[in-house]
Amino acid sequence: MKADTFTAPGLLVTRQWDRWNGALFIAWKPSVSMAFRERKALLKFVAWPAKTPTGDRFREWLNSFEQQAPEPAPDASELSQDVMATGFEPDCHLDETDPNYNTRTIT
Numbered sequence: 001m002k003a004d005t006f007t008a009p010g011l012l013v014t015r016q017w018d019r020w021n022g023a024l025f026i027a028w029k030p031s032v033s034m035a036f037r038e039r040k041a042l043l044k045f046v047a048w049p050a051k052t053p054t055g056d057r058f059r060e061w062l063n064s065f066e067q068q069a070p071e072p073a074p075d076a077s078e079l080s081q082d083v084m085a086t087g088f089e090p091d092c093h094l095d096e097t098d099p100n101y102n103t104r105t106i107t
Contacts, residue, residue, distance in 0.1 A: 006061045008054045011046060015065065023065060 006013040012028040025036045027045055036042040039062060048055035 006058060008048070008058065011048070013046070
């Protein structure tokens, strides 16, 4: 299992991943933190040059995530047929026993 956090002097990078949006890297340097989805922008922010021990270690850490096969996002077949038939509006799934049954949604 790969670590989801990379630390170096004056640098902390964490990786968050979900199957809908993909990877999100949150990088912290003293007095500033930023979120990145693109590798190139993250490398520019980190500013550790290649061919240095920390720069090479950071790039190896990033590459370890690219080698994983991403889990595909769920498609509509994974959603229940009841939800697909009625829709996704907030008041579509209320029954008469629900206290919010007679309320309206303002759109």
